[in-house]
Every structure is written in structure tokens, then in C-alpha cells.
Amino acid sequence: MIKSNGITRFLTKKVIKFITLLVAVCIVTFILLELSPIDPVTAYVGASTKVGAEQRALIAEHWGLNKPPIERFMAWFTSILQGDWGMSMIYRRPVLEIIGEKFLSSLALMSIAWVLSGVVGFVLGLISGANEGKTIDKIIHTYCYILISTPTFWLGILFVMIFSVMLGWFPMALSVPIGTTAEDVSFADKARHVILPAITLGLIGISNICMHTRQKVIEILATDYVLFAKARGENKKSIIFNHVLKNVSLPAITLQFLSFSELFGGAIFVEQVFSYPGLGKATVQAGLKGDLPLLMGVVIISLVFVYVGNTLADLLYRVVDPRIREVQKI
Template sequence: MSTYLAKRLVYMVIILFAASLLIFCLYALTPGDFISGNIKLTPERKAELREIYGLNKPVLERYAVWMKNAFHGDLGFSLSQQKPVLTLFNQYIWNSFLLAVVSTFFTWLIAVIIGVIAAYKQYSWFDTLVMVAIFAAMSLPSFFIGLFLIKILAVDWKWLPPGGMLTTGSNATGLAYVKEVVHHMTLPVIVMTLLGVGSLTRYFRSNMIDVIKQDYIRTARAKGMKERKVLFTHALRNALLPAITLVGFELPALFGGSLIIEQIFNWPGIGQLYMQSFSLRDYPLLMGFTMLIAVLTVIGTLISDILYRVADPRVRL
């Protein structure tokens, strides 16, 4: 295990170095930036700012400076927000994390339960309805579902707020603050769950169909075990093994959030900040966010490989 982890860490460093160089060059060579796109600045002021921030230096030299600062915990300075990138991350990223954790929990819970039942009742009316709902959810764009639910639940029925994290002008604290946040995040969580549960349910359904046809499942039934125990103890445990590989992609999703959903519901998360920075061409912030996702992706992949080995000792790393 120690040898495997050492090799993987070396590979991760090489991959992240190559990714950082590629991403930095792509952003640096893209025509225009925040300074050149700001029509309020005079040519003299633009030249001064480019000199201050080192934007007039060669790309590789700028990359070397960025990499040196990154090793010291400095991912740059956001020109549009006028704050360090790490300060902005700490300010916005936990809002996205909260939204994604809750929606991921409900997505996996619903997908597992429905997927197991649909596989057990294959070709029944329940299975047919599930498959129709899955393909309907996967075919509809996220912005359409979000706007439709805002129209129904927020505008027409007035059950939930249409957006934001808190009510405008709210000074709630303690338990009242928690209730207000939960009330505002309910609608985006519903949309994110609906968008994610479709493909995951189909994944669990197909895995369960393969597993329940195995000999050890027939043996468990022949021993007189209850069907619920056979499905959720013996069959589900083995059906979850292929799904462990998906865990590696969940980690960057937790912090990356949903770019479109946060825009639709005006949720103050890192996704909305990323979209604003993209339109303003604030490349230091874009670079920091992209590298954060890259780091979380390689870490998540390593965690999924280790979890697969823990879940199935027969697998050799």
C-alpha cells in the first residue's frame, strides 16, 4: 500500500504540474484581460496596471512567478473583486459546499432505493415509470427545470423563495438563521437532486439487475432469507462496488457547485463567482478556481481507488 501511495503521489504532482502549465498558458494567451477590457481606464493607467501586475512579462516567466507564489499559499489577486483569490474562495466556497452536500446525499439516497426496487421489479409498471422519469429528467436542461419550479413553487404557490441565501435585509441569527438558509436552499436542492438522480438511478438499476442473477443471490433466497435482506444486504453491497468509482468525481463537484443552478437561484457560491469572473476575464481568479478543481479531481480519484480496495479485498492496487 505504501509503495502504491508513493507512486500515486508522484503521478499526482506530475499531472498537476502539467495541468497548471497548460491552464495558465491557455488563460494567458487568450486575447484580452480585465485591464484591457475596462473602458474606464486610460491607456496610461492600463499600461501602469499591467506593469504592476506583471502582465507585460513573457508567459513562462509569469507562470514561474505564479507557481512560486502558489507554493507559499498565494493563488493571486482578483482584479475584479480587489481581493486575494484564497480570501474569495473562503468566502464563497462553503456556500456551494453546503448546497452540493445536501443535494448529493438526497441524490444517492433516492437513486439507491429506486434503483434497487426498479431492478427487483424489472419490466413492471413501476420500472416503466421510473425509466420514463429518468429519461425525462436527463433530457430537460437544468435552466428549464429551475425556472419552471420557480414559476410554480415560488411565484404561483409562494411556498418557497425564488432565490438568494437569505431574505433581503434579514438580520437573523442562531436557529432563525439556520431555518432561513434551509428555506432558501430547498428549491435549488430539489433541482440539483432531480438533475442528478436520473443517471445515477439508471446506473444502480443496471448493476442490481446483473447482481441479482448471480448464484449466491439464489443461494441466499434458498436459505430462507427475507427478500429485503437479500436485496439490501447481499445484492446492494456488490452492486455498489462499481459506483465507488463515481466517488472520485463527487469531491470536485462538492466544491465546484453547479454553475447554472447558482446563477438561476442567485446563490452566493463559488459557481456564480466563477461565471462573473469569466465574463470579466478575471484570469487570476479563473486560474485559481480551475486548479482547485484539478487538485480535488486527482485527490478524489485516489480516494475512489483506495475505497474500492477496502470494499473488495480481492482487488490489487
């Protein structure tokens, strides 16, 4: 077990790193948005030619776009520290309200995809590693290489064409039926809309878990204690369940927690393809329309999401392998 002072030291370092990383990411994001050719006022008013120069100046003043970049960044950062995340220029609603709404939609999508990629990837890796060099191993190996080199958006478009357009099994877009009020949307409707995007996102994450698990299984099967178990007459099934499974599962789980960043990045493409109203789609909209409050809010939430996943993975590694704790003490 990890001692309490060890946990305190570990979490303190993580919090310091998080604060430093958060400030750095916010500054870089703000600079990139400033260097972008997108004019927030033009994006705000759209293609309308009826908006004159005076009205544009008033809009810029209302949103604080007429101030110097440093002053705008400091004003935003100060309001964030005070708990005010600002108003979104696109939705004209509080940023926290929008993020809360969008994040719940994305969380359902990413949770299903995360479990799917972890379970399927682990099982395939176990089968592949236990049958090294055989036909099933070659098939799974090839399948993983194809998946890992397949762009997420291309796979999403392909699934839409096959399962939505040609077969009509799933809806093509959105998270609920069009024209249906929130009160009339059933759980079955939501589940039917989320299945195809979740499968698309989950399939991309299978390869890493599968290949990692396969390699670990091969290494464990070559160890002395497994060879001794074979010499005692244990069959392959018994060796897999008694010796391999417990030694492979925890490293696979920690790797799965480290995949949070890839999961969030993939969700952006999937939500665009399926027009799924989640946090990924809101990120793209905020970037394309220069919505600084919303984009910076999404950056903070996504950073928290990814950092928590990495921290949980590090914590699990420390629990599983005590040697890591000894190295970190030096």
C-alpha cells in the first residue's frame, strides 16, 4: 500500500504541475487565437452587409475586442479566478452552462467508446498473444495495423454511408430525433443515436490496448514460472487464467487511463462527422468563430479531463509496481 505521506507528496507535485500546465496552455491558446486570421466580429455578425462600421465597433466594445490583447487576456484570467467564465459569443449564454450541457453529451459518447475499446482491445490482445504466430494472431495483428492507420473521420463517414444511408439501421446525425422536445426524448432514442458514433470512436482505440496486451502476454508466457507450470502439466487455459490474466490486466487498465487524451481528440472528429452536439463540436465552432470565452473554457475542461486520466494512470502504476515509488523518491 502507498503511505499517506507518499500520496500527499505525489498529489502535491501533480497539482503544481497542473497549475503550471494550465497557465501555459491558456497562454498558448490565446496567442494562437490572436494570430488566427478569423475576425471575431465578422464571425459574430455573419455575412450580413447591413452591419456598418459603427455597429461593428459597438459589438467589439461590448465583447471587449477593442482592448489590447494582454489586457483582454488578463481580464479573462482574472474573471476565471473569481469563478466567472464569461459569456459565449456564439450561444450568448454563460460558458459554464454550455460546457456542462455539452460535456454530459460527450461524456456518454466517450464512456461507451472507452469501455468498448478497453474490453475488446484487451480480449483481442489476450487471444493474439496466446496464439503467437498462428493464423488468428496474424489476422488480429493485421486488423490492428489497419485500424491504427485509419483516420477517425474517414471511418465515421464510411459507417454513415453503410449503416445509416445504405442499411438504415442508425440515424445519420445528432443525439436525439429532429423536432422532438426534451420531454419526449426517450432513453432508447438517445441510445440509438449514440451507438454509431461510440462504435466509431471506440474502434480507433482498440489497437493500442490490443498490441500492448499482446506483447505483455508473449513476455509472460516466456517467463520461467510459466515454463514451470507447463512442466507440471497445466493446460493452456489454466495458464492463461491463473498466471497471465492477472499480470496483464492492471498494466492494460493503466494504459487505458492514459488514452483519455486520444479519446478526447478522436471525439472532436467523430462529433463533427455525426453532427453530435458535444464538447468536441463546440470546440470546433468556438475556434472557427473566434469565441474566446468558450474556447478557453473548453481548453480548461479538456485539460482537467486528460490530466485526471493521466494522474489516475500514474497512481495505478505506483500501486502495481512499488519500484516506481522507490525511483521517484531518489
